Amino acid sequence: MNARASPAGGTRPPPPDVCRRLERRLRRETRGEVLFDRAARGRYATDASIYQIWPVGVFVPLDERDVATAIDIARDLRVPVLARGGGTSQCGQTVGAALIIDLSKHLRRILEVDPAGAIAVVEPGLVLDELNAALSPHGLWFPVDVSTGAQATLGGMAGNNSCGSRSIAYGNMVHNVLGLDVWLSDGARLELGPVRTLEGRAAKIAAFVRDLAASHAQTIAARWPKVMRRVGGYNLDIFDNQSERPYTADGEVNLAHLFVGSEGTLGLTRALRLKLAPTPPHRVLGIVNFSTFRAAMLAPQHLVELRPSAIELIDRIMIDLGLGNPSYRPLLERALIGRPAAILLVEFSGEELAPLRAKLRRLAEIMGDLGAPGSVVEIIDAPSQRGVWEVRKAGLNIMMSLKGDGKPVSFIEDCAVPLEHLADYTDALTEIFAKHGTHGTWYAHASVGTLHVRPILDMRRDGAAGGAGTMRAIAAEAAALVRRYRGAYSGEHGDGLCRGEWIEWQFGAEIYQAFRAIKHELDPIGLFNPDKIIDPPKMDDVALFRFAPPSAPRPYRTQPLSPVLDWSAWNVQNDPLSEQISAPGSGGDNTGGFAKAVEMCNNNGQCRQFDAGTMCPSFRASRDEEHVTRGRANTLRLALSGQLGDDALTGSAVRAALDLCVSCKGCKRECPTGVDMARMKIEFLAHYKARHGHTLRDRLFARLPDYGPALSRVPALANLRDRLPGGRRLSERLLGLSAARALPRWRADTFWRARREVAWASRDQVLEAGAAGGKAVVLLVDTFNGTFEPENLTAAAHVLHAAGYLVHALEKRGRPYCCGRSYLSVGMIERARDKAMQLLRALEAFAQRRVPIVGLEPSCLLTLRDEWLVMHLGEPAALIASNAWLLEEFLAREARAGRMSLALRPASAPILLHGHCHQKAFGAVNAILEVLRLIPGSQPRLIDSSCCGMAGSFGYEAEHHEMSMKMAELKLFPALRAVPEAIVVADGTSCRHQIRDGLGREALHAARLLERLL
């Protein structure tokens, strides 16, 4: 092979002419996507580990024929092949100088479900949560519940022998795979299953493994870790089980189990046959509170006797993080007794509730026997249980969002030790961290002795405080502990690059040679995922680091940049012991913090989720790595660090990666590390447009607040584009406005030109009332509502009046004040700043007197709370931001405080709510529901939708129309079609247009519905 381990221990790609031939042949002989440009390769050069290796190219097969052909071509050309699912591996097993085959886009069918036999057969690119959603009507699930279930694929889970929180009840992947259908490196396809059923080649392989294991039986018995959570190396023990939990309940030997956990090094999986489990109808939680961390670590060995379905640890640091979050605080406070040092979530599940309650009582008794009476809080109701599980997740997310170059690093994050040693092991490892000037937060699977902990290290630094050296020192000491306590060094996430070199240490030279023999027998030409498991590089080879330190052959350096927005909050460093952050701007980033904000993406892949939340609509519609937050962040990082060539930030690759980002801000809220791609897109656009100039269409969209009032004086002329035959086509050709779209209808009776029956208060009246603590607000008259739907503004005023408020409408002599949003959306930062400054000056006096600033258009009002804070607008911006409210947020707050009530009539139909993405990003959707619930008898339902697809101007752009409609069809349109009689509430102007355009249904701003029911 060409791409073998280099003398330095890294990997190097095949010669360029081979890469070119590979690309040509893939294009010619397959129907899949062939991605060989530098940016595409760069997006697949990383996974959720600290490593980065450039692949030879990326292939996204359309079907299994494509996969088989690609394997054949790669074998002909001697180019290694690396299968990839979600790319969420934490140890580097999904990166390599190989042809990456991304199976997650098209190979994700459920091939068969046998509910009676509790078996499913699936393709490898299927995501776990998608499978479970399909199984739910049968009362079944696939119980390997990894935390990454919304993005991890079954192929990747088998590759890593993944394990879920409930592994104590259900086992790991290896315990739940019944069979695999794989390609070997010579192109043969084999069905792997119970050995007694095998014939031909598969039977021969089984005989080979059996003989190999037999010849090393004594060493295997002596050296093999016995804990259930051993996932390192190959499963050579299939014929002579060494695990405390045998791979099969009846002792049957299954050859597929050899491939589980082999990290794609033995073959490429075409399909998986999975063992399903009945979904338990009941679950209960006992939260055990501990006064010391050690006590929490001593308890699990006793608690497992109760046969719980999970025991999960949350330590003090994580508890405090959870308490710091207003939405989790009440849930957590319910679960806590005083201020514990740690809690264990002990879950029981089963068919009947009564026996589970009995188990909770027994749990309390055991804790009493252990000297901690009254330490258990019972949580029976499902929503509260979900909340507590969420707290654990949220705590981890906040931990991962530490700003600065020191980050929690995965390399000893899943060692597994027998439960009787858990307390001594965690004590000793904590001391080791302190000795090396760092610390870690402990959490996760106490039931099986696998606790996650990641010391904070700065991988960009060399020398004594450098990441590489400290990582090795800690790894060596942790490994000695694991050996002392007869545990497994690799207990959940796999070996990859960070633990590969420890396989021989763990199993000894003899067994390692047996592993080598397995690889040679199954993949003699070393086609599949080279340098993993067999002959891995050193874990601390700095040449393979994503953020390579100065001593590396190609150190990671960013190119200087003057950002247009204020990114100084990211330009900081942290103290690995205290996690204290240095002052904004002190981090030494030559891009003012922009690069460090981009680098917050640790590739965990949560933005690839397809179902819950908002993030990331363009990925949901495209399933392309290029069009997901992670792909965008990686493209930006590579561009900023010069890895995509000179001036790449303003080049076509970054433009293409950001093109389908609809700036929904879903990632701002839902990305665990707070990657805010919408803001990054503004920064990018400013630089890109400075180099390439603005188009006429950019100007049209941006300057609407300027020309809108004038154009609305001649609506007949303004509406010609939609009236004249051929008008739409012409506008598509000349301006790039989609001919398939109607534009918002211009009208003469704008807010400014046709005053309605509203008793507006003057500026002075409102200021005076505000200063006296009276009920008064200033209503922001935004361009969109003011120009196209002035009824919404008057409706808001009527509602506010009915609630007893004076209302002053903020406008600028017959035209709107503009927040700057439309200019920001095309990267016209200076103009946006001018506009924002004008509005800021107009609002300042109201904010100083604490007169609430109320707005209707989510994207405009929330610009005051978001972008304004980084546009260098000065001190008043923060004051205004803290006093700016969406109408419903304001009403809900006032109702909660008992300052207002509304006498409303019941609605005539069910109410469906579509939240604007920015409302979701700012947690403002609950307030709308709260206000809609003021309507007697109403049970408003929030549509579980992502972006509607219109996203400001995005959906009007000819090249984006199809994508826009695809986004709407994912969830929103089907949900609306399902309830044709419903009243649809949507606060976003563009959301309402999308609904009208796509379904011919009228959606209302909540203000209008409330007004109707007054």
Ligand SMILES: Cc1cc2nc3c(=O)[nH]c(=O)nc-3n(C[C@H](O)[C@H](O)[C@H](O)COP(=O)(O)OP(=O)(O)OC[C@H]3O[C@@H](n4cnc5c(N)ncnc54)[C@H](O)[C@@H]3O)c2cc1C
């Ligand atoms: C925040 C976070 C939380 C996590 N939590 C858990 C957890 O709770 N439990 C857990 O076990 N893991 C966890 N992981 C690790 C990871 O998510 C899991 O291992 C997951 O199952 C990997 O799935 P994937 O689709 O991303 O696989 P990938 O990372 O794409 O691939 C994993 C391995 O499988 C191989 N592979 C993929 N497809 C095939 C195929 N068709 N044929 C052959 N080989 C293939 C790859 O080459 C690679 O070696 C976590 C990771 C993160 C970032």
Ligand code: SF4
């Ligand atoms: S953008 Fe956020 S959610 Fe997506 S991979 Fe990066 S860190 Fe994870």
Ligand code: SF4
């Ligand atoms: S802003 Fe929205 S579309 Fe853009 S990356 Fe974030 S989640 Fe995706």
